[in-house]
Amino acid sequence: MNEAERIEEEVCRAGFSCLLCGACCSGPDNEVMVSPPEIAVLAAATGLSRDEIAEPYPEWMQQDGCTFTFGWVLKRGSDGNCIFLEKNRCRVYRFRPHICRTYPFMLDKERLIVSACPGCVAGCETAGAGEITGDLLRRREAEDAELEKTENQYQKHSIITGSTIVFDSSGAHEYSLRPK
Ligand code: SF4
Ligand code: SF4
Structure with a gap:
């Protein structure tokens, strides 16, 4: 059994069927990482700007008077819900x-992780497990590439005292902490 077959079998056994409850897109813990290529896809589809789609990953660091973070999460409303949830x-x-395509699943290297989700029912089978597995493998590949490029950008750019920067795979972006 190869890796894809093994993952598909595990996904199948999780007994997942989305109940469309919206819990994974809402609430205070809702934090969906989104990459520059994914922001570009959403921008083309909606006509919104990057700053209307995403906000900096909210884990800020300090170094030499510079405040910085790595990457973006989907923008949330004042209720904590993703702005695209209606x-x-x-x-x-x-x-x-x-992340949205593959929830409640994710791969930690080779290991399948299943997050708590009311759509997972023991003893049932996940419909479309093969498609989900394909999405999971594409997600892992994309995330690994993003991580490597983001690390390169961080190494390449100098920290500027007094600035606020978001590093991502496409560069170092000066950011105003006030919503744009
Ligand atoms: S994936 Fe799970 S938490 Fe998200 S909407 Fe479907 S059932 Fe609800
Ligand atoms: S983009 Fe869609 S699926 Fe993803 S968190 Fe927002 S509402 Fe949910």
Whole structure:
């Protein structure tokens, strides 16, 4: 059995079927990482700007008077919900990022992790496990590439005292902490 077959079998055994409850897109813990290529897809689909789609990953660091973070998360409203969630439906379903496509699953290297989700029922089988597995493998490949490029950008750019920077795979972006 190869890796894809093994993952597909595990996904199948998780007994997942989305209940469209919206819990994974809402609430205070809702934090969906989104990469520059995914932001570009959402921007093309919606006509929104990067700063209307995403906000900096909210784990800020300090070094030599510079405040910085790595990457972006989907923008949230004042209620903590993803801005694309409407009546428990995703307004950008066809263009949603890898994390949304694969929830409640993720790969930690070779290991399949299944997050708590009311759509997983013991003893049932996940419909479309092969498609989910393909999405999981594409997500892992994309995330590994993003991580490597982001690390390169961080090494390449100098820290500027007094500035606020978001490092991502495409560069170092000066950022105003006030919402734009
Ligand atoms: S993936 Fe799970 S938490 Fe998210 S909407 Fe579906 S059932 Fe709800
Ligand atoms: S983009 Fe869609 S699926 Fe992803 S968190 Fe937002 S509403 Fe949910």
